[in-house]
Amino acid sequence: MNAPAAWLVQHSELLPRTGSALDVACGRGRHALWLAERGLTTLALDRDADAVRELNDLARDRRLPLSAEVRDLEGHPRPFLGASFDVIVVVHYLHRPLFPALVAALAPRGVLVYETFTRAQAARGKPTNPDFLLEPGELLELVRPLDVLVSREGDYDGRMIASVIARRGSAF
Secondary structure: OOOOOHHHHHOHHHOOOOOEEEEEOOOOOHHHHHHHHOOOEEEEEEOOHHHHHHHHHHHHHHOOOEEEEEOOOOOOOOOOOOOOEEEEEEEOOOOHHHHHHHHHHEEEEEEEEEEEEEHHHHHOOOOOOHHHOEOOOHHHHHOOOOEEEEEEEEEEOOEEEEEEEEEOOOOO
16 A cells, blocks of 8 residues: 655644544555554545445555545545545645635635646646646646645656645635
8 A cells, every 4th residue: 555645644733633534536545545554533535436346445454434435526426425525635636617616615624635736747747638637827726715724736756746634614
């Protein structure tokens, strides 16, 4: 199992210690496992049924507060089913129409951790499809109306990425 993204771990002090978490497009679950090990009741979503099954088995074996579900995030009209989360993590996944649902799924004072590739990554290799690559400054626009706590964009660990940690205010 790969370690969680350095951006997430480096900013762990910005995350709540208790509550609920959502790992979007979780893959094999490296972030979901990390969140659950920290004590957050975690829901992990991915379209890969094999990965979801393996993640549920691992969570059960470790007795973690984690459940994983197969879900098509791009074809589902309400991908989070009206749920509310204290933390939402999205790493290396971009589906722009999902952002309003992400913002709506954050509990008051909830934190969104988002990191994915920028258009400049295509010159270095995959991904190359512009649908999966952020334009310069785009991530900050996509997370509005959240309050940005910390962000970065550029070359990190040999990848061209944009990262943000943003919090939902209690007023909306």
